[in-house]
Amino acid sequence: MRSLKYKLLVATGFFILLFSAQGIPAVSAAATRDTCGKKSLEVSTAIDIGCKGRGNPIADASFAIIRFLSYGVGLVVVGSIIVGGIQYSSSRGDPQATARAIERIRSTLIALIIFIFAFPILNYLIPAGFLK
């Protein structure tokens, strides 16, 4: 298990990388849109994180990151189940190893179901159509 400190460090580095427009050489000239927030408030980002240019930059960037993460859920779940399959294959008939593989697959499916119901639950909790 990684410590919390390590995770915080990685997350901070990630955000610095995302939101520092200068200091990183441009990987490509053809970026579609690398600003967040609407016209009068826009903040430029180092790479295109998928902002739609609405409202204030922080909310725009958060929604962009939520969108990014939710695009990847299917891929991550499929990857995790494949890893579970590899674990199952390599269990050599050992019941404990098999149980670990089944546990991984079950947790993955539970995570998928939680993700699917996350939007309805949040939509129910947060007022005034904020998630539109």
Next chain:
Amino acid sequence: MISVNLLINFAAGCPGGGLLGFPTWYKYLPPMYVDGICSPQLNSLSAVWLIAAAIIEILLRVAALVAVAFVIYGGFQLITSQGDPNKTAQARSTIINALVGLAVAILSGVIIGFIAGRIS
């Protein structure tokens, strides 16, 4: 799902050599040619998922290889069991588990499509 759309948009990446039949990690990244040299484009955050898709393909190949290796290992166990019922049972469960694991890995996409399609 959405990830499938991403794959269709950028189906053609840079040409590149695979290794032992494994696809390259930059397979789905959109190509950009500078002076005739192809370099995969990494200018948006969603490129991460294109790389993840290629890694999943690599993982599928790994799963197939692992399953084949353990079926061979189980066969070897069966050969060397000398008729001992405990050892044959062990060998049989090795082979069956290898095949079940392969089936889970291959069907994973279908399983996810089924669950997500039923609920949402």
